[in-house]
Structure formats: structure tokens, C-alpha cells
Amino acid sequence: MLGGTPPAYVGRVPRRGLVPSHRGPAGRFTRYNSYVATRKSNLAKTKCALCGAKEVSEPRGEERYCRDCWEKKIAVEEIVAREFALKRYIRAHSAEKYLVYHSTIKRPCGQIIVVDDGYDLFLTMVLYPNFGWEEAAYHLEGDPEGRTFAEILVDVVATEVIEPWGGGKWHLEIFRSANPEPENWNGEM
Numbered sequence: 001m002l003g004g005t006p007p008a009y010v011g012r013v014p015r016r017g018l019v020p021s022h023r024g025p026a027g028r029f030t031r032y033n034s035y036v037a038t039r040k041s042n043l044a045k046t047k048c049a050l051c052g053a054k055e056v057s058e059p060r061g062e063e064r065y066c067r068d069c070w071e072k073k074i075a076v077e078e079i080v081a082r083e084f085a086l087k088r089y090i091r092a093h094s095a096e097k098y099l100v101y102h103s104t105i106k107r108p109c110g111q112i113i114v115v116d117d118g119y120d121l122f123l124t125m126v127l128y129p130n131f132g133w134e135e136a137a138y139h140l141e142g143d144p145e146g147r148t149f150a151e152i153l154v155d156v157v158a159t160e161v162i163e164p165w166g167g168g169k170w171h172l173e174i175f176r177s178a179n180p181e182p183e184n185w186n187g188e189m
């Protein structure tokens, strides 16, 4: 996923995770809810992938989990996400640069460049090979849908970088660096 042609995340927030609008209470997406309600009445009830007991209700539009298990999954993802720290070291009028740290290693494991052209945000994420970006970020018994650390980092960036810039349309490209870690800048690192 992260080699060769960079995956394009254009103008969308991650499918689920830390972005508050994804976790809103039932009823927030009025139009969507009515669609889901209509569709549900035509389908056989499906049991939650995690507990296998309750009926699915989350996430909206692609229900696979019951409310309780979904909230548990989101809580686990939030804990995993907090292991990342984004440290801004360049702040310009229309651009920023961050180093990405993970609690398990001392050296930075990635960097993020944000450019605002006045209309859209353009983000470039560089991931260093000193961290297991493609590893599953957590394991839940029976979960059909795991997430990698790289995917969790996209959530973190949406929350800590994109939202403070005011949201709006944004574009994200992810590159893998061949260098083991960021070069030193001015001996500050």
C-alpha cells in the first residue's frame, strides 16, 4: 500500500476513527439515517462481528458492529493513536512541518509537510522504515477489520493537523523513505 504510487486521500476524512463527526450520536446524519433505516427494513438482521450477539448498527452505511463493540473498538484506536506524537518544528504562514514520534522508539519515525495554497491543504507524509507501519495497530478477538499503524496515523493527522487548519478540502500523499530516519537539521535533533 505504501510503496510505488502513493495512495491518494483526496478530500475525505478517514472512514472512521478519531474524527468526531464519525463518532457522533445516532441522528446526527439525518439524511443518511433515513437511508439506513429504509435499507435495514429490507435486510435480514446481522449479528455483530465482535460479540456475535447483538445486532449491527455501526458504522453507519457499512454496519458490522453493535454500538457497544464499536465504542470499544474506537476506544482502543484512541489509545493506540495516543502513542503517536506530532511535533511541529517549522511553522510558516502557509506551511508547516512536523516530525512523527511513536512512544516505542526514541527517534522520529516519520515527518509531515502541510502546504496551504489558499484553497486546499496539501499534505505529504513520509514514513521511515524504523517503525512497523504495516503492522496491525491492535487486535480484537474476531474483528474482521484490523487497521495498520499507518492508517491510525492518518486519523491522528486529520485530528491534530487538518482540523486546526480549518478542515476543508485536503489531499494527502504517503511516501516510504529509503533512509532509516530523518537527517539531522542544524544539530538540533
Ligand SMILES: [Zn+2]
Pocket (backbone or CB within 6 Å): 048, 049, 050, 051, 052, 053, 054, 065, 066, 067, 068, 069, 070
Ligand atoms: Zn457487539
